[in-house]
Amino acid sequence: MPSLTNKNPRATGSIASFENAVELSMTWEERWSHDRFEAMCKLWNLKDQDAQNMRQLQENLNDVIHWKNDPFEVMRFYKEYYLYATSPSSSQSHRGTALRKVETMFRQMIAWRHETNADTLLARIPTPDPHWHQLPCQMLETCDYDGDPVLVDRIGAADSWGLFQHFGVQDFVQQICWIRELHCHPAFWQSSQSQNTSTSTTSTNRRHVRHFSIVVDLQGLHAGHMRPGLLPLFHRVARISQECYAGWEKRIIVIRAPRIFKVVWSITKHFFDKHIQESIIFGTQQDYLQVLSQYMKLEGLPDCIAPGVGTAKGYPGYFQQVSLAGGPFRRIEDNDNHDDIMLNKEAGYETGSVSSSDSSSEQSCKSKKNRHSVKVVSSSMMKGTWKPTSTTNATPSIRITQSESNHRSILAAI
Numbered sequence: 001m002p003s004l005t006n007k008n009p010r011a012t013g014s015i016a017s018f019e020n021a022v023e024l025s026m027t028w029e030e031r032w033s034h035d036r037f038e039a040m041c042k043l044w045n046l047k048d049q050d051a052q053n054m055r056q057l058q059e060n061l062n063d064v065i066h067w068k069n070d071p072f073e074v075m076r077f078y079k080e081y082y083l084y085a086t087s088p089s090s091s092q093s094h095r096g097t098a099l100r101k102v103e104t105m106f107r108q109m110i111a112w113r114h115e116t117n118a119d120t121l122l123a124r125i126p127t128p129d130p131h132w133h134q135l136p137c138q139m140l141e142t143c144d145y146d147g148d149p150v151l152v153d154r155i156g157a158a159d160s161w162g163l164f165q166h167f168g169v170q171d172f173v174q175q176i177c178w179i180r181e182l183h184c185h186p187a188f189w190q191s192s193q194s195q196n197t198s199t200s201t202t203s204t205n206r207r208h209v210r211h212f213s214i215v216v217d218l219q220g221l222h223a224g225h226m227r228p229g230l231l232p233l234f235h236r237v238a239r240i241s242q243e244c245y246a247g248w249e250k251r252i253i254v255i256r257a258p259r260i261f262k263v264v265w266s267i268t269k270h271f272f273d274k275h276i277q278e279s280i281i282f283g284t285q286q287d288y289l290q291v292l293s294q295y296m297k298l299e300g301l302p303d304c305i306a307p308g309v310g311t312a313k314g315y316p317g318y319f320q321q322v323s324l325a326g327g328p329f330r331r332i333e334d335n336d337n338h339d340d341i342m343l344n345k346e347a348g349y350e351t352g353s354v355s356s357s358d359s360s361s362e363q364s365c366k367s368k369k370n371r372h373s374v375k376v377v378s379s380s381m382m383k384g385t386w387k388p389t390s391t392t393n394a395t396p397s398i399r400i401t402q403s404e405s406n407h408r409s410i411l412a413a414i
Contacts (some may be wrong), residue, residue, distance in 0.1 A: 009339045023067055023070060023186045023187075024067045026070075027069070028065070028069060029092045031067075031069065031070040031071065032058050032070075032071060035280075036070075036071060036072075037054075037055075037058075037071050039208070040054075040071040040072050040075055040208070041054075041146075043072075043209060044075055044209055044370040045081075045372045049309050050083075051076070051098055053078065053082065054071060054074065054075065054078060056099065057074055057078065057099070057102060057106075058071070058074075061074065061103060061106065061107075062102050064107065064110055065108075066107070066110050066113070067100060068110060068113070068185075069110075072186075072208050074102075074106060075247070076211070076247025076248060077102050077106045077109070077246050077247060078102050078244055078247075079247045080105075080246040080247040081097045081098065081105050081244075082095075082099060082101070083248070084273075084275040085098045085101065085395075086098050087273075088337075104244065105243065107244070108243065109243065109244050112244050113244070114242075115222040116177075116203075118177065118181060119261075120137040121174075121177060121178055122178065122181050122182065122185070122259045125174075125178055125198050128175060128178060128318070129167075130321075130332060131163070131166060131167075131329075131331070131332060132175055132322075133321050133322050133323055134154070134158075134159065134162075134163065134201060134323065134326075134327075134329060134330070135158060135322065136152075136154035136158050136323065136324045136325070136326045137151070137152070137153045137154070137158075137179060137322065138151070138152050138302070138315075138319045138324055139183050139299070139314065139319045140152060140301070140302070140312045140313070140314060140315065141214075141312060141313055141314070141315050141316070142294050142296070142297075142300035142301070142312045143296070143300070144296040144300075144408070145295060145296060145297075146215045146250075147390065148209065148210065148211060148212050148213060148250055149183075149209060149212035149213070149315075150212060150213045150214075150215060150296060150300070150301070150312075151212050151213070151214045151215070151342060152182070152217065152301070152302060152305065153214065153215070153216050153217070154304070154324055154326055155216055155217070155218055155221065155225070156217055156219045156220035156221040156222075156225075156256070156258075156326075157217065157219065157220045157304075157324070157325070157326025157327070158326055159326070159327065159328050159329040160230055161224055161227050161230060161329075162328060162329025163329055163348060164233065165231065165329075166329060166331070169229070169236075169331075172233060173235075173236055173240070174238060176237050176240070176241070176257050177240065177244075178348055179318075180241060180244075180245045182317075182318060183212075184248060185210075185317075186243050189198075189208070189209045199294060201306075209381060210250070211247065211248050211250035212247060212248065213250050213253065213255050213295060213296065213299070214249055214250075214251070214252045214253070215255065215292065215305065216253065216254045217253070217255050217256055217260065217304075217305060218254060218255065218256055218261055218367045219255075219256035219258070219285075220258075220326065221256075221257065221258050221260060221261055221264065222260060223260065225264065226263075226264060226267075228334070228381060231267065234268060234271065238268075238271035238272060239271065242272065242273060242276070246254070249276070249298055250296065251279065252276070252279065252280045252281065253280075253281045253282075253283060253292060253295065254280055254281070254282050254283070255282075255283040255284075255288035255291070255292070256283070256284070256285050257282065257284070257286055257303075264285050265285070275383065283379075289306060292305075292306070298310060299311055299312070300312050302324055304324050304325065309351065336387055338361050352360065373414040391401040
């Protein structure tokens with residue numbers, strides 16, 4: 001199985017480069033220096049009042065000893081919990097409450113990282129189990145019209161139930177955290193400038209990425225995605241993404257939703273904060289390409305999204321190993337005779353998913369002998385509806401629990 005190491009200067013992907021990232025070795029004073037603070041303000045086009053608020057947060061958070069205590073990181077929490085919560089007509093009292101909310105959520109995120117040992121997750125698991133290549137979530141090499149990255153998540157094509165049965169809830173959550181750690185880490189965006197030749201879109205500052213566009217493809221969504229156990233899992237993942245990796249979403253474009261989505265959305269919309277619910281853009285089976293073309297070039301999308309037009313591939317490293325084809329979960333046998341089994345060779349997944357023509361997906365499906373077994377941990381979140389069939393040794397997993405008194409507060413323990 002290919003490792004995360006590659007020579008592409010845009011994203012080295014090597015664990016060594018992540019551990020040696022400049023941001024991790026800086027002192028608090030260096031991270032909040034005048035030059036870096038001004039660079040952050042310029043990147044986000046902050047108004048004077050917002051810059052003053054960020055300076056206030058700098059002072060309030062000066063006791064937090066962590067590399068995430070950085071203006072480029074704090075700014076995303078400011079965006080998520082202040083800019084979305086206030087308006088020009090907001091009272092001074094309301095603004096003060098919103099600013100305290102930013103500080104509270106940032107401190108909770110830092111506490112979560114300490115409790116889960118999230119800072120070492122990429123080092124502890126340098127190469128995820130190759131079965132995760134069947135989870136069709138991929139950061140693309142291409143950008144949208146603003147030069148921001150694009151993430152494609154083909155939820156409808158994913159066999160979430162098959163992955164859930166194979167790995168269990170704890171390792172499923174851990175893998176989602178691993179992916180978030182990967183594409184939210186400053187070392188993932190190594191170059192200061194990159195040229196996207198396939199879309200003629202230039203990102204002028206990839207060293208500090210503000211946020212990215214998310215394309216959620218629901219083609220293939222069916223009742224199986226609502227099986228007992230999956231909805232609580234999706235809720236956990238949604239809350240972790242919003243509270244512990246806040247502010248990374250720029251826009252969410254949901255495309256090709258089948259009729260059953262109305263039922264699914266009536267339940268799952270409550271997993272997301274109100275401002276995220278209101279910011280979602282929908283594209284139907286008939287007009288989704290037109291909707292997408294308003295924000296990015298179609299050739300900058302994969303062929304499974306823009307058939308016959310899209311040519312984009314995954315970002316170098318892990319994402320190039322991921323197949324967007326989807327389909328039924330396939331187990332890789334621990335046998336050299338099965339090394340050439342194609343995980344996603346079968347076209348279609350119950351209601352029919354679009355298969356990818358990318359040949360790199362085939363190479364990513366090769367198995368590795370003596371792969372790590374996975375420890376399946378029973379959790380109260382499953383409420384007795386599913387039980388593991390076996391337990392073996394595995395890498396440490398992140399265990400997520402939730403406070404009954406505050407459904408938005410995530411506590412975790414290893």
